[in-house]
Every structure is written in structure tokens, then in C-alpha cells.
Amino acid sequence: MSFISENIQKVQDFFIYRDDLYPSLGGGNKARKMMALDKVLKTQGYNAIVTTGGIQSNHCRATAVYCQKYGMECTLVLHGNESEFHRQLGNAKIIRDTNASLNFCDPDEISETMDAAMREYEENSYKPFYLYGGGHTLDGGKAYIDAVVKMVENGFTPAQIYLPTGTGSTQAGILAGISKSGANTKVIGISVGRSKIKAEKEVEEFYHRLCEAYDIPCNGEIIVDDSFLCGGYQKYNDAIENIAKYSLSYYDILLDTTYTGKAFYGMQEILKENPVDGDILFWYTGGMFNYFGV
Numbered sequence: 001m002s003f004i005s006e007n008i009q010k011v012q013d014f015f016i017y018r019d020d021l022y023p024s025l026g027g028g029n030k031a032r033k034m035m036a037l038d039k040v041l042k043t044q045g046y047n048a049i050v051t052t053g054g055i056q057s058n059h060c061r062a063t064a065v066y067c068q069k070y071g072m073e074c075t076l077v078l079h080g081n082e083s084e085f086h087r088q089l090g091n092a093k094i095i096r097d098t099n100a101s102l103n104f105c106d107p108d109e110i111s112e113t114m115d116a117a118m119r120e121y122e123e124n125s126y127k128p129f130y131l132y133g134g135g136h137t138l139d140g141g142k143a144y145i146d147a148v149v150k151m152v153e154n155g156f157t158p159a160q161i162y163l164p165t166g167t168g169s170t171q172a173g174i175l176a177g178i179s180k181s182g183a184n185t186k187v188i189g190i191s192v193g194r195s196k197i198k199a200e201k202e203v204e205e206f207y208h209r210l211c212e213a214y215d216i217p218c219n220g221e222i223i224v225d226d227s228f229l230c231g232g233y234q235k236y237n238d239a240i241e242n243i244a245k246y247s248l249s250y251y252d253i254l255l256d257t258t259y260t261g262k263a264f265y266g267m268q269e270i271l272k273e274n275p276v277d278g279d280i281l282f283w284y285t286g287g288m289f290n291y292f293g294v
């Protein structure tokens with residue numbers, strides 16, 4: 001064990017899955033999920049997307065860039081402060097630089113605002129695709145099944161995988177990939193906002209849907225740890241802030257305080273108490289624009 005700074009400790013060597021290097025739409029898990037829909041959208045003749053997220057949403061960024069790239073209409077229903085959105089950098093700036101139409105609303109008005117945007121497209125003879133926040137679709141989950149199966153086929157089967165968990169579709173997809181591979185890997189989600197009970201329920205539901213849709217044995221263990229929430233989504237403590245600050249020089253990746261820094265901190269804390277025999281994989285879901293955003 002070596003201490004790198006007061007708050008950063010190298011507990012044991014680990015591997016990193018560089019999902020940030022996903023090669024389009026700015027990378028990260030939201031780009032991978034979005035591109036998983038590419039074939040569906042194009043073969044079924046969709047020409048507009050309606051989706052939702054916060055003002056620094058990686059998902060909204062990937063969606064807006066996708067639509068710009070392929071000449072589709074895009075409406076983003078954004079919850080958050082409109083003047084902050086115009087002031088902030090990171091994903092907010094990237095979104096501003098696309099052709100996406102923006103509708104700001106309160107969090108409790110999201111579904112009616114999305115429905116209204118869908119209706120407007122339909123009335124103007126478009127075929128809009130309704131995309132749940134976070135890119136929560138079976139195809140998006142399938143992209144993770146495929147990524148994990150490929151990793152195992154390439155000869156890497158870690159003992160444990162850690163990742164940040166929000167809507168849970170990334171974790172469910174990774175777990176379904178592990179189940180499909182027949183590997184004995186624990187997949188541990190570090191919740192970025194939800195309680196353990198709520199997050200595990202979401203992951204479990206989606207995992208079951210994936211197993212059913214793609215004929216995979218549904219025997220994986222659902223594990224979400226909510227000990228590192230620091231009070232909720234986008235909240236963090238000094239240790240997480242330090243991890244983010246030093247991440248590029250210590251770990252070669254840029255960790256942010258909302259997702260990956262929180263998960264990385266959680267992983268370190270868990271491994272301190274429970275050393276593991278076997279390889280550890282940190283699934284780096286991207287999100288570096290969050291680092292530059294605010």
C-alpha cells in the first residue's frame with residue numbers, strides 16, 4: 001500500500017476500462033449507448049429524437065451530437081437553470097454548439113414537456129424517437145453485453161468490476177455480459193445519487209429485461225453500494241475532490257466529482273477493507289466534460 005497524498009492511497013493495482021475512448025460523440029457510456037441505437041433509428045426511418053437530462057448531461061450531449069452528425073432533428077428537455085446552462089462550459093457548451101432545440105422545465109414537468117415535443121414533431125410529419133433520460137434502452141444495455149463478452153473472449157476476466165451507477169443500465173448491461181460469458185465476476189455499482197434499495201431495484205429490473213430479451217441466464221448478483229453519496233447527486237467530499245484534482249497525473253484518466261471520481265473513491269474505500277485476490281477493473285465511464293463544465 002502506498003500513500004500518494006493525504007487523501008489518495010493506492011490500495012492495490014487495478015485495470016481501467018477506457019470507455020472514455022469510445023470513438024465518437026465525445027465518448028463515454030452515453031456515446032456507446034447512443035450509437036447502439038444508430039441502426040434502429042436509421043432502419044426504422046426515425047428523423048428526430050426527443051430526450052431529457054440536466055444542463056451538464058453527458059447523455060444529452062451524446063444525443064445532440066448524434067443528431068447533428070446524422071442530420072436529425074433533436075429536442076432536449078433540460079431540467080436545470082437556463083442562465084447557468086448558457087454560462088457553463090463542458091457538455092453545456094457542446095450542446096449549445098449543436099442544432100438541438102432546447103426546452104427548459106422543472107423536474108416535475110419533464111414527461112409532459114417531452115410528450116408535447118413528440119406531438120409537435122408528429123404534427124409536422126416527422127417520425128420522432130422517444131429516448132428515456134440516460135439513454136436507458138435495451139439496445140444500450142446490449143452494447144454493454146457485447147463489450148463485456150468481447151473483453152472476456154479476449155482473455156481478460158477480472159474478479160471484480162467497479163463503476164458509477166446512475167440509471168443502472170450500464171451496470172445491468174455489464175452484469176448481463178458477465179452472465180452471458182459464464183464468468184464469475186462481481187459487478188459493484190457505486191451509486192451516484194440513489195439509495196441502495198432504489199438503485200438495486202432499477203439495476204435488477206433492467207438486468208432481468210436484458211436477460212430475457214437476449215436469452216441470457218439470469219443468475220448475476222445485483223450489488224450497489226450507496227455509502228459514498230455524500231448527500232446525493234453532484235454532492236462530494238474533500239477526498240473525492242482531491243481524487244478528481246490529481247486523477248490525471250496519478251491515474252492517467254480525468255475523474256469528475258459527479259460520476260467517476262465518486263465511484264473511484266468508493267472502490268478505494270471498499271478495497272481497503274476487503275482486499276481481493278484477482279484482477280480489479282475500474283470501468284471508466286467517461287464524463288470528462290463534467291470536469292470542465294463548472
Ligand SMILES: *Cc1c(COP(=O)(O)O)cnc(C)c1O
Nearest residue numbers: 058166167168169170259285287
Ligand atoms: C450517466 C453516467 C453514468 C451512469 O450510467 P447509468 O447507465 O445511467 O447508470 C456513469 N458515468 C458517467 C460518466 C455518466 O455520464
